Amino acid sequence: MKIAIVGTGYVGLVQGTCLAESGNDVVCVDKVAAKIEDLAQGRVPIYEPGLGELVHRNLRDGRLAFTTNLAAGIAEAEIIFIAVGTPQGEQGGADLSGVWEVGRQIAANLTSSKIIVVKSTVPVGTNAELARQMAEATRVPFDVASNPEFLKEGAAIDDFNKPDRVVVGVRRPEVGERLHALYAPFLRTDRPFLVMTPESAEMTKYVANCLLATKISFINEMANLCESYGADVNDVRRGIGHDQRIGFHFLFPGVGYGGSCFPKDIRAVVHMAQSKGLPARMMEAVDVVNEAQKTVLFRKINQHFGSEIKGMTIAIWGLAFKPRTDDIREAPALVLINSLLSAGAEIRVHDPEALAHVRSLYGNRLAYCDRPYGALEQADALVVVTEWNEFRNPDFEVMRRLMRQPVVFDGRNVYDPARMAALGFTYHGIGRAGTVPG
Numbered sequence: 001m002k003i004a005i006v007g008t009g010y011v012g013l014v015q016g017t018c019l020a021e022s023g024n025d026v027v028c029v030d031k032v033a034a035k036i037e038d039l040a041q042g043r044v045p046i047y048e049p050g051l052g053e054l055v056h057r058n059l060r061d062g063r064l065a066f067t068t069n070l071a072a073g074i075a076e077a078e079i080i081f082i083a084v085g086t087p088q089g090e091q092g093g094a095d096l097s098g099v100w101e102v103g104r105q106i107a108a109n110l111t112s113s114k115i116i117v118v119k120s121t122v123p124v125g126t127n128a129e130l131a132r133q134m135a136e137a138t139r140v141p142f143d144v145a146s147n148p149e150f151l152k153e154g155a156a157i158d159d160f161n162k163p164d165r166v167v168v169g170v171r172r173p174e175v176g177e178r179l180h181a182l183y184a185p186f187l188r189t190d191r192p193f194l195v196m197t198p199e200s201a202e203m204t205k206y207v208a209n210c211l212l213a214t215k216i217s218f219i220n221e222m223a224n225l226c227e228s229y230g231a232d233v234n235d236v237r238r239g240i241g242h243d244q245r246i247g248f249h250f251l252f253p254g255v256g257y258g259g260s261c262f263p264k265d266i267r268a269v270v271h272m273a274q275s276k277g278l279p280a281r282m283m284e285a286v287d288v289v290n291e292a293q294k295t296v297l298f299r300k301i302n303q304h305f306g307s308e309i310k311g312m313t314i315a316i317w318g319l320a321f322k323p324r325t326d327d328i329r330e331a332p333a334l335v336l337i338n339s340l341l342s343a344g345a346e347i348r349v350h351d352p353e354a355l356a357h358v359r360s361l362y363g364n365r366l367a368y369c370d371r372p373y374g375a376l377e378q379a380d381a382l383v384v385v386t387e388w389n390e391f392r393n394p395d396f397e398v399m400r401r402l403m404r405q406p407v408v409f410d411g412r413n414v415y416d417p418a419r420m421a422a423l424g425f426t427y428h429g430i431g432r433a434g435t436v437p438g
């Protein structure tokens with residue numbers, strides 16, 4: 001099929017590339033010229049495992065193209081995906097200006113009937129409103145459909161190729177059938193293709209993110225309780241997870257969720273509820289718990305060192321909001337960095353992929369280290385914020401030699417407290433017995 005994707009970011013680029021890889025002709029459109037120039041040369045502006053190779057192959061084979069010219073990009077397309085950002089707006093709800101703008105541009109350039117698919121995460125009613133606005137601007141018939149995206153950054157290619165499910169929201173069954181044909185190559189292992197109304201599809205995305213974020217805030221609150229009563233949340237987690245009604249997924253305590261989705265989506269749902277005069281007590285609490293959890297490491301550092309942080313050297317491993325991505329949007333590491341800078345600490349940071357983004361925010365206020373051990377030189381403490389695999393089994397002897405003080409704050413519970421103690425480290429985890437409560 002001939003496909004256009006408008007908005008070539010984390011979602012749009014993965015979508016476009018994977019659809020090209022399955023034999024479709026895809027044009028990716030973006031308004032940022034530098035990004036399109038890079039992509040057209042095969043330079044992928046984001047880090048997503050496996051993506052670079054797929055972009056190169058499909059560019060070379062002529063199935064994937066990049067342009068800033070929306071009119072030309074959509075001219076041949078049967079299906080146009082909208083994958084622009086929908087960031088948090090001033091009132092807390094989603095800022096839909098990108099979606100409306102693209103809708104206007106598509107309508108102005110529509111020459112034949114097409115399916116316009118909203119992939120961006122949007123509040124319930126957006127598909128209907130987009131269809132209304134576009135119908136006012138063009139006489140060419142079109143369909144608007146919802147197709148929320150569930151991929152996880154860091155595993156996006158796998159998630160796209162082997163989705164747990166594909167959800168589409170359509171007004172006409174024929175549109176669902178066209179989209180089913182497009183996704184059929186990815187659903188060979190009996191993965192469900194779920195057809196519903198656009199309203200239900202829009203809602204499905206938010207409900208999924210609300211539940212996932214709730215699990216994180218829930219286990220973080222329980223972890224803090226465990227810690228202050230001398231219980232170990234890791235044991236408790238195993239104790240509950242074997243109950244099949246509960247399970248193990250997404251119940252790892254840490255430093256709070258970040259990223260470009262959960263924070264804004266949870267607030268968008270609160271805003272959606274408020275717009276209908278409904279309470280959203282749980283989602284408000286999930287957000288409040290999460291904001292507090294982002295400060296847990298700084299509180300632990302303060303508690304350990306007292307008021308002596310000024311002039312101390314703190315090493316941070318892991319800056320991206322999660323492993324296997326370079327994305328630092330709403331990353332908990334940034335909250336910690338800001339607090340440490342205000343307290344007068346010297347900060348040495350390492351991340352396998354996110355250093356350039358962090359450097360563009362903080363300039364020469366931090367020391368950037370290409371290697372994990374480089375960050376430890378003369379450090380008074382190491383703080384692990386994001387659990388990249390390469391941090392899981394470091395050479396602790398080397399670490400001790402490099403550090404001024406052998407103190408580790410483990411924001412993701414990647415190390416074993418007893419082993420750390422045996423190795424001579426003072427260890428602080430999250431919600432674990434024997435660690436100093438936050």
Ligand SMILES: NC(=O)c1ccc[n+]([C@@H]2O[C@H](COP(=O)([O-])OP(=O)(O)OC[C@H]3O[C@@H](n4cnc5c(N)ncnc54)[C@H](O)[C@@H]3O)[C@@H](O)[C@H]2O)c1
Nearest residue numbers: 007008009010011030031083084085086098120121149153
């Ligand atoms: N990132 C994720 O993991 C993820 C997962 C599921 C859903 N989503 C949703 O998908 C949407 C996109 O997210 P993202 O992370 O890919 O965002 P992003 O910021 O990485 O990409 C959005 C892209 O759209 C482009 N754009 C904006 N306005 C445009 C316009 N008028 N014309 C052409 N291009 C335009 C931007 O330049 C940018 O490249 C959001 O609604 C997000 O909530 C994201």
